[in-house]
Amino acid sequence: MAGFFAKLFGGFSQIDDDFYEELFEMLVLGDVGARTADDIVEKLKEQVKENHIKNPDDCKEFLKRNMKEKMLVPDGGFDFEKERSVIFIIGVNGVGKTTTIGKLASMFKKEGKRVLLAAADTFRAAATEQLREWADRAGVEMVGGKEGQDPSSVLFDAIASAKAKTVDVLLVDTAGRLHNKKNLMDELEKMNRLINSYYPLVHRENLVVLDGTTGQNALNQAREFSQVTKLTGFVMTKMDGTAKGGIAVAIQSELGIPVKYIGTGEKIDDIKRFDADEYVEGLFS
Amino acid sequence: MAFESLSDKLQNTFKKLRSKGLLTEDDVKTALKEVKMALLEADVNFKVVKQFINSVQERAVGQDVMNGLNPGQMVIKIVNEELVELMGPECAEIDFLPGKAITVLMMCGLQGAGKTTATAKLAGALVKKGKRPLLVACDIYRPGAIKQLQINGEKVNVPVFEMGDNNSPVNIAKAAIEHASKNDNNVVILDTAGRLHIDEEMMEELILIKDNVDVHQTILVVDAMTGQDAVTVADEFNSRIGIDGVILSKMDGDARGGAALSVKAVTRKPIFFVGMGEKLTDLEQFYPDRMANRILGMGDVLSLIEKAEENIAIDEETSKDMVGRLKKGKFDYNDYLESLKQMNNLGGLSSILGMLPGMGVKMKDIEGQIDEKQLKQTEAIILSMTKEERANPKIMSLPRKGRIAKGAGVDIAVVNRFVKQFEQTQKMMKQMPGMFGKKKGMGGLGGMFGNFF
Structure with missing residues (x-):
């Protein structure tokens, strides 16, 4: 996505309707969504008017600041990494949930933490096998169950194991079902109760994994999952392709949930903490 | 909800259109502005939308407003007709070789597009049509991929051919075809690994399969939720590997599915099926009118x-x-x-x-x-x-x-x-x-x- 806006600011010598139309088009092409793109353009128009800006280059800073504001991870957003924590990984199928867990596990382990995985997605065929493979690659342990088993029973075993081994981070893979919201809600609710009774005082983190190539439906997904459980952040995957992942802007401005990590490939190290400054600067450089 | 406010907007726009008789350029422009937003919200690619709007505008200006409709509705009627036309043809069929001859289908797409699931669904549908398919595990990279295909194959009662993850996909495909001819299978479906369209090496792998094996139909699996990038992906796959048709996956969700239009517009290849969910029976025929309706959201x-x-x-x-x-x-x-x-x-x-x-x-x-x-x-x-x-x-x-x-x-x-x-x-x-x-x-x-x- 680097240099995404470079063309815009290089190609216009004055701020006119064509400039705004082009900005709108670029934002939409980046999957920001027509509505959010329109909001961004309208806000910039106001700022340009108020500050008597004539030169496209001078409105660049405003645009940057507007976008950074929309993507900032709040203070303390990564605190859970420093404490004993349980991280639920939530998301629909195919977004890269299991891969993300593998990458996070490896990253935390390399930072000297004790990591345990819980394969609580007992619904999808071979989900447990796939997670085990990642556990092996990351060199961490995993607690799993059989296809169709109650996810809570897997989590129960995992908690027991986490306590016995004084684990720092317990990463929980959940089923990617959205279509039966009630079931998933009940399932997560049951798992929450389990943690409250058997593993209290741990730091809780609920991360939704979203596919960076997904369009406006990613906003729906985030919205739906936020109704199921309290979300604390999301992970944007598949950011190594040609998609721009602009939907993150829309999600953050509507739901106030920040991007915390981005996945940039299939290798185990292809994950990093999200930095709004770096991301936005990259768009303009 | 997003849709409601769009509908409201549309209603307000239509109120302003008061002309009778022929559609004026103003009527058409005003209505198409809303159509444009609707299509963009449905994730149709911006450039595809632009082109589409231009062609509709040309066709619509000067047309007679049909009895019982207002000018805005008349424009929507034309938009819908054009969309259906663009999405067609209805119920396109995969080409099969007759009798015992082995038809080789190669499935391809991005990671997480739903290839393995779509592959198993397709196999199940073919069994019902009297074919004798063989599923082939050519994804030697993703952990659990072979296992997933085996489990799904079992569920639809279709044999799965695999050689672990230590053989090249080309060799696996070759061996699978041999296996098929010995075991009286007349369709071989290659489930290839998900790959990025800009990954040179991985794209080369698909070309290599096509060079070494007589692939009759290459089918691109596209996630219905894909955003603006769908055009880039489809265009790359089509121009580099050459595709014969598309399966649109994950249509059971609430995505408007604008990607379908984007893909169709850049490849001009038919959409064979739509995937409707996790269950392996959920593969449906593609109906252009339903899809147009869904994308337009009106x-x-x-x-x-x-x-x-x-x-x-x-x-x-x-x-x-x-x-x-x-x-x-x-x-x-x-x-x-x-x-x-x-x-x-x-x-x-x-x-x-x-x-x-x-x-x-x-x-x-x-x-x-x-x-x-x-x-x-x-x-x-x-x-x-x-x-x-x-x-x-x-x-x-x-x-x-x-x-x-x-x-x-x-x-x-x-x-x-x-x-x-x-x-x-x-x-x-x-x-x-x-x-x-x-x-x-x-x-x-x-x-x-x-x-x-």
Whole structure:
């Protein structure tokens, strides 16, 4: 996505309707969504008017600041990494949930933490096998169950194991079902109760994994999952392709949930903490 | 919800379009502005949208506004037709070799597009058609991929050929075809690994399979939720590897699926199937009209258009007749009844009003004034009249009213009120015959409503 806006600011010598139309088009092409793109353009128009800006280059800073504001991870957003924590990984199928867990596990382990995985997605065929493979690659342990088993029973075993081994981070893979919201809600609710009774005082983190190539439906997904459980952040995957992942802007401005990590490939190290400054600067450089 | 506000916006836009007769450039532009936003919100690629809007604009300006529709709806009708045309053809079929000859299908797509699931679904569907498919695990990279295919293969009762993850996909494909010919399978489906369209090495792998194995059809699996990037992906796969068709996955969610249009526009290749969910039976035929409807997200407007179309034949005949009578100053109970019937044909008054853009908000006030029950009652009253009474309203008298009230099962006061109302309407009709002359089509009460709202 680097240099995404470079063309815009290089190609216009004055701020006119064509400039705004082009900005709108670029934002939409980046999957920001027509509505959010329109909001961004309208806000910039106001700022340009108020500050008597004539030169496209001078409105660049405003645009940057507007976008950074929309993507900032709040203070303390990564605190859970420093404490004993349980991280639920939530998301629909195919977004890269299991891969993300593998990458996070490896990253935390390399930072000297004790990591345990819980394969609580007992619904999808071979989900447990796939997670085990990642556990092996990351060199961490995993607690799993059989296809169709109650996810809570897997989590129960995992908690027991986490306590016995004084684990720092317990990463929980959940089923990617959205279509039966009630079931998933009940399932997560049951798992929450389990943690409250058997593993209290741990730091809780609920991360939704979203596919960076997904369009406006990613906003729906985030919205739906936020109704199921309290979300604390999301992970944007598949950011190594040609998609721009602009939907993150829309999600953050509507739901106030920040991007915390981005996945940039299939290798185990292809994950990093999200930095709004770096991301936005990259768009303009 | 996003859709509601879009619908509201559309209604407000349509209210501004007042021209009659031919669609003006302004009408078309205003309506298409909303269509553009709708398509963008559905994730149709910006460039595809631009092109589409331009071609519709050319076609729409100067067209006759169909009876029963306002200019905005007329534009939507044209947009919908163009969309369906673009999405077609309906129920495209995968090409198979006849008899025992082995047809090789290669599935490809991005990671997480739903290839393995779609592959198993396709195999299951082929079994039902009397084919004997063999599934082949060519994804040697993703952990759990082979296992997933095996489990899914078992569920649809289709054998799975695998050689672990230590052989090249080309070798696996070759061995699989040999295996198929020995085991009497006539379709071989290669489930390849998910890959990025910009990953040189991985794209090369697919080309290598095609070079070494006689692949008859290459099928691209596209996630219906894909955003703007769908064009880039489809274009790369098509130009580098060459695809013959598309399976659209994950259509069971609430995605509007604009990616389907983007992919179709850049590849011009048919969409064979849509995947509707996790269960392995959920593979459906592709219907361009349903897809167009979903992408546009204006089902309510479209169903009104459809109903108007259905009724136009009957409507035109009776209206012509009625307009002629009205011009002569004639308006009797038969005409009144005819008007009522026309409205009922359109699905009843509240249904029509509900479907009309701009009506959503006002529905409640209007329902209070014109309630459908009352219209039913009116119909009963007229039907209780003799032929003579209907054709010649002047002969109405108190004993006649009493008989009619009994027949319709209402109080005589109701009949009185209706007759008075009718006489007023009759007077009104005589005063403004011009109203019906200008606008052909929905005459009678239907026409009146058309002008009032």
